Amino acid sequence: MVSKETIKNKMGEQAEGQFNLEGILSELGSFGKYQLLLLLLLAFRDSFLAMCNYNFVFTAAEVDFRCHVPECESSTDVSFNASFVSFALTNHSGTCARVAPVNDSWLNSSGTCSPERFLGGETVPCHHVVYANNDSIVAEFDLGCQPWKRTLVGTVHNLGLVFSFLLSGFISDRYGRKVVIVATPLVVGTVGLIKSFSVNYWMLLLLEFLETALGYGNASMVLSLEMVTQKRRVIFSCVSDILSTCGFAFFGLIAWKIPYWRHMMRAIYAPLLVVVFYIFLVDEGVRWLLAHNKKDEAVRVLNKVAKFNNITLSTKAKDMLTNITQEARKAEQLGKGSQSSHVSLIVVLRSRKILLRVFLIAAIFFCCIFVLNGSIINSTGIIGNKYINFSALLLVSIPTRVITAITLTKFGRKTPICIAYILCCVFFIASAFVAKSIWWASVLFYIFGKMCSSYGMFSMMVVAMEVFPTTSRNSLTNAANTIGRLGAVLAPQAPLLEKYMSGLPSIVFGLVALGPVLLALLLPDTSRAALPDHIHDAERIGDHNDDRNDDCSGDHNHNHDVECSGDATTEQSSKTKQDLDVENRAS
Known part of the structure; x- marks a missing residue:
């Protein structure tokens, strides 16, 4: 652990008036009381959102x-x-x-x-x-002889997500992470409760689309990445995902004990309405506030974290916070307080390098999402209790996240992702050809394949957020996610392949998993790069002449870590004004 005196000395080496966010975040720590409370709040929200996101797995389950x-x-x-x-x-x-x-x-x-x-x-x-039985909409709306209507529910659900991620990404980058974190669960919860009173199939289908088109988004993960230092962002995000996965795994138990689809819906949608109180409990992301010139609010949040964690900031850190507060007040007096550094998404996409990354990550997301969603949906059709199978496939994500935190930090990004999807291909195809007499081996291979798919999907989400700038991080990530969501649109149809050949869905998952193996090789490795705030910073990631990132990576002592983070922030601060001027002229 870095001592407070060491951080103070390193901060003192920075030029007067330059703001060192990495150094201050190092003082505040990554797992204090404030961060742990934030993790629990986000886990509650994300757990029930995930249940609602996969409600159709049981709501539209096949019935004999x-x-x-x-x-x-x-x-x-x-x-x-x-x-x-x-x-x-x-x-x-x-x-x-x-x-x-x-x-x-x-x-x-x-x-x-x-x-x-x-x-x-x-x-x-x-x-x-x-x-x-009458547990599913298949029985209640008489869909037995119309199987396409049953799978269409999942397709329409995921089609709505195509619009949702694009909309939530724009709102998150333009109006803040907190807006999406609070608003989307309220929309999903309200529409979902209305959906539970559907009088016919077409009413349910319409509400299914509206629920996903107006709700969801990945603002929680973005906020998690932006709340801690470079060295801790993967570990912090993994802990956040582990907590939400634990909650999500209860969905199998809820569906088992409350099998009737209307009652089950009300049990998972109603708790989301509690998220309205997050208005008072969750703060806006500091990086977003600073990137949008909301310095007063950023200082308030940082001071709140210090007070909540019982941490006394160093004199240098206090001076930095005082300086940017005074700058913000002077700007307000000069009539510039309302100006924002928001950059149009179109302006950002004028960068050829950023545009290529969006399409490359979109293609990878298409494969990742198809394999992950398809394997979860198809889990109810494999041998055994469908509720236990569903929860088991979710719980295996917990050891997967532990492995993710270790490997992504130690071995970079690209190599672990490629290895994970090669193993994913092998395990899924192996599960399809195991003899029925040893069905347990087939289930085991299927679970291992799902673990590798979960590892790869989470890792790609981290990479996607690391290669885009703060001013448009969620918009660009969700723009790629929007295109990739077409894979989720196709995923609910995968179980129908079982009618043509036993194990065919698993074979298809394995073959599609080879896509990320080849495409990930074209991405820059972001493990050694500071989280970019502006276009110029994002474009530099992956450049061979970016010696600063190479020097600040690997196994260094704690003093060097603080010095590197401080230097990176100082260099970035000195260029921020120039970058914004260029971006504003372009817009």
Whole structure:
């Protein structure tokens, strides 16, 4: 741990008046009481948002069904496992045809349901369907013989996310991370509760789209990355994801104990309304505030963190906070206080290097999201209890995040991502060809494949946020995510491949996983770079002549770490004004 005296001495080496955010964040620490409270608040929000995001896995789950046989049962007195199904139906369940009864007038009324009545061999389509249970919308809205309607719910849900991520990214970068963190759960919770009262399939489908188009977003992860120093951002984000995953894993238990889809929806959507109180509990990101010239508010947040963590800032740190406060007040007196350093997304995309990164990351996201979402959705169809399978596939993300924190910090970004997706390909394809007699091995391979997919997806999200500047980080990340979300649109259709070949969905997941292996090689390694605040900083990432980043990486002593972070911030501060002038002229 870095001593306060060491940080103070290193801060003292900075030129007077230059603001050193990295040094101040080092003093405040990464896992004090303030940060732990923030992690718990974000975990509660993200856990229930994740449940709602995958609600269709159980809401539109497949239900066993069979044809109604009027010769053997009335319209009101039905039993799914009736004795006549062995001779009156072509198959016990899952088919929309039944054996055509023989119209022999000599059969008396007592023999109308006898096996002899169904010996003709011909089949006729069902007029009505009997379901094993009424837990899913499949039974309630009679979708058994229309499987495309069942999978369409997930497709429409993910299609809405295409718009949601683009909208939330713009709002987050323009109006702040806190706006998205508070507003999106309220929208999702409200629309979701209304959706639980849907009177027909089309009403539910419309609300499913509206829920995702107006809600969701990844502002929590952006805020997590921006709250701590360069050395701690991956670990902090991993801890945040572990906590939210623990909460998300309860979804399998909730769906198991509350199987009826309307009641289950209300159980997972209603808690999101509590997030309205986050207005008073969560502060705006300091990096966003500084990047948008809201220095007074940034100083207030930093002082609040210090007070909450019982930390006394060094004299140099206090002087820095006092200086930028005075600068902000002078600017306000001169009529410049309302000016913002916000840069239009179009202006940022005029950078050829940034534009290429957006399309490259979008292509990687397409593969990552298809494999991850598809494997989660398909988990309810693999052997075993579907609720336990779902939760198990989520809980394996916990050791995965521990591995992520260690490997991304020690080995960079690209190499671990490529290795993870190579293993993902091997495990998923292996799970498809394991003999049914050792089904447990197939499940085990499938879980390992899902772990590698989860590792790769999270790592790519970190990389995406590290290569884009603070002023447009969420917009650019979500712009790439928006294109990549087309993979999520296709993912709900993956389970239908099982009808053509056993294990075919897993084979497809494995082949698609090879995409990120090849594309990730074209990305710069961001593990040695400071989090960029402006376009110029982002463009420098990956340059071979960026010696500053190389010198500040690897295994150094703590004093050197503080010195590097301070120098990086000083150099960045000296260029901020010039960068903003260029960006403003461009806009």
